[in-house]
Amino acid sequence: MGRIVLNGVRKAFGEVEVIPPLDLTIEDGEFVVFVGPSGCGKSTLLRLIAGLEDVTGGEISIDGRDATELPPAKRGLAMVFQSYALYPHMSVRKNIAFPMRMAGLPEGEQKRRIEAAAKALNLTDYLDRRPGQLSGGQRQRVAIGRAIVREPSAFLFDEPLSNLDAALRVGMRMEIGELHKSLATTMVYVTHDQVEAMTMADKIVVLRAGRIEQVGTPLELYRTPHNLFVAGFIGSPTMNLIGGAEAERHGARTIGVRPEHIASGSPDGAPWVGTVGLSEHLGSDTFLYVHGTGLAETVTVRADGEVPLRHGDRVGLTPNPDRIHRFDAEGSRL
C-alpha cells in the first residue's frame, strides 16, 4: 500500500524558500510524474518524500502514518537515483542483496528474491559482475532490482533515464511502465522531459519554482492547460503562443494553438499567411516553421509527412477554432 499525502509541506534552505507550502495526494498504485524545468524543486520534493531532506514545515504521511520525522529507511520507500548510485565495490548480487541484508532477511529468502528480480530484469548472467563492468542500461536495471527486492510501498525515481542514450531511454521507459503494471505499486517519478511524463504517467504534477502549476492526467494537461506555463511546457513541439490583435479578436490577452491543430494550405482566403522558413521532413510528419505571419516570430505547424512545402514557399494557415486556448493577462486560462 502506498498512499502518500503531503500536507502544507514547505522547504527552505536558509533564507531561500524552494518549496512554498504545498498539498498533494498520491493515491495507492498511481504512477505520478513530477515534471518541470531545472530548479523547479521537483527533485527536492521527491527527496522530502524520501526523507533525504528534512521538511521545514508541514506533514508527510505514508499509508496513513505520519512519516514527517521518520528516517529514510523507516518510510518503506525505495529510490532509484539518476546516477544509479550502485555500490561499486559489490557485485550485482550483493548490490541487490544489500537492502535485505540491512533488514536482516533470512539468506534463503534473500536468494529467492534476488533470483526473481534478476530474472525479471534480465540480469541473471551478470549477478557476479561489478557495476563497473556493466553498461548504463544494465546498471539502471540493477538499481531497479535493488529497489524491487525491498518490496516497498512506493518507488521513487529521480530522473532515472537521463544518463542513458536516446534508444535505451525508450526501452527503459517501457520496462518501467511494464514494471508498474505488474507490481501495481505506487511510483513517483521525477523528470524534466515532458515526453517521459506524457508517456508514463497516470497523473502529472507540473511544478514551477516549487509551486504546483497543475495536476492532472496527461491528456487533461494537453487539452486544458490551466495557464500559459503548462500550455508551453506540455506538448512537443511547443504550443504557439500568440498575443496582440489576433488574441484580442478572441477576447484574450494571449491565445495558444498547438502545431497539430493548424492546417496548412493555399494562401488564398486563409486567415493567417506566412513564408516557410524551415521545413523538417520526418517521414511521418513535417514540421513547418513559418515566418512573417505578423502573429509571432515563428509559427510552428505540424503537417502531413508528404507535404511538398519547402523554404521560401508562401503558405496559408488555418487554426482549428475548437482548439484555440485563451489566456488572460495573468496567464490563466479563460
Added chain:
Amino acid sequence: MARAVTTRRKAVNTAIAWTIGLLIFFPILWTFLTSFKTEAEAISSPPAFLFFDWTLENYGAVQERSNYFRHFMNSVVISIGSTVIGLIIAVPAAWAMAFVPGRQTRNVLMWMLSTKMLPPVGVLVPIYLIFRDFGLLDTRTGLVIVLTLINLPIIVWMLYTYFREIPGEILEAARMDGASLRNEIIHVLTPMAVPGIASTLLLNVILAWNEAFWTLNLTAANAAPLTAFIASYSSPEGLFYAKLSAASTMAIAPILIIGWFSQKQLVRGLTFGAVK
C-alpha cells in the same frame, strides 16, 4: 589526447628528472656507503666513493652498543599506534565534514591546518610539563598520544578530500536501503575509500616514523624510537661518521622498504582527486 613531445625534448626532460632524483637520493646513498667504511676512511679526503675496504664492523659495533631491536619496536608501536588511533578519530570526523558540512566546517578545517603552522617548540614547555605531571615522559603511550594529535589534522584533511570524491548519492542510496549510520560507514563508505585510507595510513606511518622533535624531547631510554637511536650517535666527545651512518641506515631501511613497495599506492593517494 596526449600532447606530442619530441624525442629530443623527451631526452632532456629525462636527464633533468634523473639529475634531480639522484641529487635527492645522493645523501641516502652516501650514508649507506659510509656505513661500510672504517672510521678513518669515512673522514678521508678526498673521500672514497666505491673503492674502499668494505666492512661490516660498524653494524656490529652499533649492535653491541645499543639495542636496535628495542628502538625498532618503539618506532613500530608509536608510528602504527598513532596512525591507527588517528584514523579511528578522523574517519567519523571527515565523514561529518564531507557529507554533513555545517556553517563552520571550512573554518574548523582551516583551524586544524593552522595548528600545523605553529612551531612545535612553542608548545614544548607546556606539553613537557603536562607529560611530566601525568607520568607520560619516556613512555610509548605518551608518544602515541602526542603523535596522534600532531598528525590528526593531516589525517582528517586527507580523508576529507577522499570522502568528498565519493558521490553523496551512493550514501543516500545506502540510507534508503536501510543502512544505519554505522553500517553506512562500515559497508559502503570505508570500502569505497580504501585507496584513500590506505595512502593516508602509509603517509602517516612514514611521518610518525620520521618525527624527531617530540620523540627526542619526550623520551630518554625506555620509549626512544629509532630517531633517538640515530641521535645517540652524534655525541659531544666526537662524531663517529661510520657508526652514525650504520645506525641511520638501520633506522631508515624499514620505512624506505615500505615506501618503495607502496610507492604506487602513495603516489595514487597523494594525487587522488587532483587528476580524475
